[in-house]
Amino acid sequence: MGHSQRVKRAKKASQAGSRAVNAARRSAGSGRAGIYAGLAVIVVLGVVVGLGVWASRGRTPTLAAVPPVRVSATYPVDVRDGVVVAGQPSAPTSVDAYEDFLCPICDAFESQHASTIQQALTAGRISVHYHMLNLLEDRSNPPGYSLQAANAGLCAAQAGVFPSYHASLYAKQPQEGGPGYTLDQLAALGHALGAGTSFESCTRSGTYDAQVKAQLSAAENNQTLLQQGPNGSSFGTPTVLVNGKLIPVLNPTGSAQFDQLISPANTP
Template identity: 35%
Template sequence: MSKGNRGRDRAAARRIVEQQKAAAKRRRVTIWTSVAVVAVLLIAGLIGWGVYASQSKNDAAGVVTPSVAVDDGTAFALGTGPVTIDVYEDFMCPICHQFENAAGDTIAQMVTDKKVTVRYHTVAILDDASNGTKYSTRSAGAAAAAAEGGKFKEYHDALYDNQPEENSDGLSDAKLIELGKGVGLGDDFAKAVTGKTYDAWVGKVTDTFSARGFNGTPTVVVNGKQVTGPNGSVPTADVLTKAVDAAAG
C-alpha cells in the first residue's frame, strides 16, 4: 500500500471515529434531555396532585354534615317503618310542591302507621332559577339547620307553603329565618342560615343525587327502586301506596 493510500485510510478512520464520538454525544444529550423532561413532568404531576389533594381536603373540611343526617349523611329520616321511601326534592321546584300536596298526607299517615321510614334528600339543582341568589342551596341549607334544631318537617312544610316562583329571587335569608322562628327555631338556626353553615353540605347531597343516576326532582324511590307514574310522570299517592305495599310483601 502506498504512503498516500495509508494517509487517506488514516484520515478516513479518524473521520469515522469523530463521527462515532459525535453520535455518542448526541445520544447522551438526547437521553439526558429526555430524563430532564420526564423529571419536570413528574414534578409537575406531583405538584398538581398535591394541589388537588389539598383542595379536596379543604373542600371536605368545609362540609359540615348535620349530626342528625342519615344515609351517609345525605338525608333526614322520619318514621321507623320497614319500607324506606327516599324523596329527592328541591325547594324551588314547583312539581316537588305538587307532589307534596298530592302525597304528603299519605306519606305522613304511613309514617304514623309505622309502615315506612321516609328519607328527605334536599338537593339543589335549580340554583340557576333564582337570579343568582342560589335559593335552592340556601333553602336546603336552612332546612338542614332546622333538622339540627329538631324541626325539619315543620320547616320543610313552611318552605313549601311559602314557595317562591321559579326564576324569581327566592326568599331572602331574613325571610328564611322568619319562617324558622315561626316553627320554634331560635338563634342557632339564624346563625346557621346567615353563616351558610350547611351550604357546602347541600353540594355534597346534590353530588350524591347525581352519582346515583338521578337528574330531576322530585325523584321518589321505594326500597331502592325508583317509582314513577304513567309515562315516567311523578307518582300519585295511589301509585306510591301500591309500591309501598308491594315492597312490604
C-alpha cells in the first residue's frame, strides 16, 4: 500500500474516531454507563493513533532544496573518462582529489581548503582532477545518493557549472545515514546555477553512472591510494595526491603540507 493510501485510511479513521468520541461523550453520565463510555473513547483513540503511526511509516523523509552557492571561476573545466579536470592544462602542479558527496570528512576537507584551492586554480598554479565516487552509495536512506550526486557533478561539469555545483552540495551536505537530495532537487540546483537544458536529462538518465563506478573500482585497486587505518590499509575518501604523491590530509600535518604544496612559494 502506498503512502497516499495510508494517509487516506488514517484520515478516515481519525474522522470516525472523532465521531465515536463525541458520541461517547454525549452518552456518558455517571456510574457504569460513564465508565463504559470512557473505555470506548480510550479504545477508539488507540486505534486512531495506531493507524497514524502506520501511515507515517510509509513516508520517506526529504530534505529542503539545495541552496545554490556561486563560485566565480575563470579557469577551464572538462570531463575526461569520468573525471572532472579543472584548471589550466599548463599548470605546473597537479592535484588528484578522490571524493564522495556524502562523505563528511570530504566536506571537512573542502571547508578547510576550498578557498586555497580556488585561489591556486584561478592563478593557474594547479590543475585539479576531481574523482567523484559512489563509495558511500548504501549509506543514504534510500540508498543511491552518492552515485546520483557524483553523476550530477559530472553533468554539471559538462554544463559549465561544476565549481558552484560542487560547492553547493558540500555547503549543505546531507547527513550520512539519512536522506540524500532527490533527482528533482539535484536537477533544480543545476538550473538555479545556470546549467543548460541538457543538464537535467544527463542527471536523470545517469549518463556517467558507469564511469563513476569504474573510477571507484580503479581507486580501490590502486595500491598508491591505500591509506593505513585501524584495520590495515584500505581506500577511503578523501584521498588527495599532489603531483602523484599521496598527502595524508586527514591529519593536521598532512593538511598543512597540502596548503604549502599548492601555495605560491611552492609552485613555479
